[in-house]
Amino acid sequence: MITVTSLAQIPAGGEPAESPEALLVAAVLRRDRKATAEFVSCCSDWIYPVVRRGLMPRTDMVEDVMQEILLSAWRNLASFRREAGLRSWILGIARHKIEDYYRKRIRQAEVQEDDATAGDLAPSLQFDTPLDGTVDEDRVQRTLARLPEAYGLALTWRYRDGKSLRDMAELTGKTEKAIERLLARARESFKKRWNDEQS
Known part of the structure; x- marks a missing residue:
């Protein structure tokens, strides 16, 4: 052999x-x-x-x-x-x-607009700030896993892999504006699930 x-x-x-x-x-x-x-x-x-x-x-x-x-x-x-x-x-x-x-x-991804995301889309979490400890990392992974797939992928690509809006738009064939909206909805959904788990 x-x-x-x-x-x-x-x-x-x-x-x-x-x-x-x-x-x-x-x-x-x-x-x-x-x-x-x-x-x-x-x-x-x-x-x-x-x-x-x-x-x-x-x-x-x-x-x-x-x-x-x-x-x-x-x-x-x-x-x-x-x-x-x-x-x-x-x-x-x-x-x-x-x-x-x-x-x-x-x-x-068939990302559906819902009225819940029409309000303030500024997340309470700082996505660019590194997390401390494996407890937070585990919680982030659990939260990402509970998101609609497109949201989890978009957040992972943007914040973990460091892809720019332009890169994401070019790679997916979407406009930068569409990627911005997707990320805004994804951050809002992440924030809601993060806060729900904390409660």
Whole structure:
């Protein structure tokens, strides 16, 4: 069985002709099932924490997005450039797939205007202020998880990932004004749920 770890052992006679990653990729391209299983295992170990953090609080979507990443990597393996490194390459795919997830979900969101958000939209929480302690972080995750999906994604993209209004608008195909309104409604909904939990 060809594995990254077994291939990493350099024979006493000198350097191997190719890197362990290159040999693994070549074996996968030859449709070697054991190499493919090793490829999936290695890549899964690398991307899981990135995908989980990237989709927080939507951890129910982690497995689906990971499958998309692995399928995309497998389909595009012939274009893998060895100098980039397999881990860097697969993490790049993961970052793009996470952004695709956000982009699609925010684009598809049917955000309904309701009269409750017509009033003052200034949140009582400072979203740009870092939270202290895991208790607050856990509470934020719980609150985000209770929001409509588009709201949670928009707030996460804006405040955790630091996306600008312009970036969010370009990535979703919406206007900056539409993104501003979405964020205002999302902040108001977050504030209401945050305060409800505190009561």
